[in-house]
Amino acid sequence: xxxxxxxxxxxxxxxxxxxxxxxxxxxxxxxxxxxxxxxxxxxxxxxxxxxxxxxxxxxxxxxxxxxxxxxxxxxxxxxxxxxxxxxxxxxxxxxxxxxxxxxxxxxxxxxxxxxxxxxxxxxxxxxxxxxxxxxxxxxxxxxxxx
Numbered sequence: 001x002x003x004x005x006x007x008x009x010x011x012x013x014x015x016x017x018x019x020x021x022x023x024x025x026x027x028x029x030x031x032x033x034x035x036x037x038x039x040x041x042x043x044x045x046x047x048x049x050x051x052x053x054x055x056x057x058x059x060x061x062x063x064x065x066x067x068x069x070x071x072x073x074x075x076x077x078x079x080x081x082x083x084x085x086x087x088x089x090x091x092x093x094x095x096x097x098x099x100x101x102x103x104x105x106x107x108x109x110x111x112x113x114x115x116x117x118x119x120x121x122x123x124x125x126x127x128x129x130x131x132x133x134x135x136x137x138x139x140x141x142x143x144x145x146x
Contacts (some may be wrong), residue, residue, distance in 0.1 A: 051084075053084055053117075053118055054082050054084075056117040056118065057082055057089070057091075057113075057114050057117045057118055058074055058079070058082070059117070060113040060114060060116055060117040061073055061074050061079055061110065061113050061114070062074050062075075063113055064106065064109045064110055064113050066078070066096060066102070066106070067102050067105070067106075068096075068102070069096065069142075071141055071142075073093065073106070073110065074137075075136065075137070075138070075141055076096065076131075076135075076136055077131075077135035077136040077137060078093045078094055078095065078096070078131065078135075079091060079092075079093045079110075080092050080093055080094060080127060080129075084118070087120055087121070088120055088121045088122065088123060089114050089115075089118050089120055089121070089122045089123070090122075090123045090124075090125060091110055091114060091122065091123070091124045091125070092125045092127055093110065093124060093125070093126065093127065094126065094127045094128075094129050094130075094131050095126060095131065096131045097131075098128075098130075103126065107124045107126070110122075110124050111124055
């Protein structure tokens with residue numbers, strides 16, 4: 001082996017790791033400039049693991065019942081999305097029937113439950129999608145099987 005520093009790097013070892021900017025500098029060495037925080041490009045990355053906020057909101061929504069079926073909006077699979085934005089929470093949900101007469105009351109109940117878990121304003125967006133028991137986590141709760 002030679003001591004030639006211009007030799008090609010080992011292709012199996014990969015490129016060398018960059019210096020850790022958080023590591024303390026050697027005494028007498030100039031302080032390294034940290035790059036400014038970059039804003040993430042593109043849409044936000046969503047994690048498949050629910051946050052503590054989402055778990056608290058879903059637990060609170062277990063108390064909101066559909067008045068005709070007597071199951072919660074969570075058990076029925078009506079709550080499709082939860083978004084925690086700057087200063088507000090957005091709940092996207094659907095109804096069991098398109099012209100549900102209890103829709104205004106259910107929307108108010110959902111807002112109240114969410115605000116009890118997360119102290120910020122809540123918006124409820126009703127989705128026009130058609131509900132079916134297939135959207136439920138446990139369709140057996142309806143009392144019959146499919």
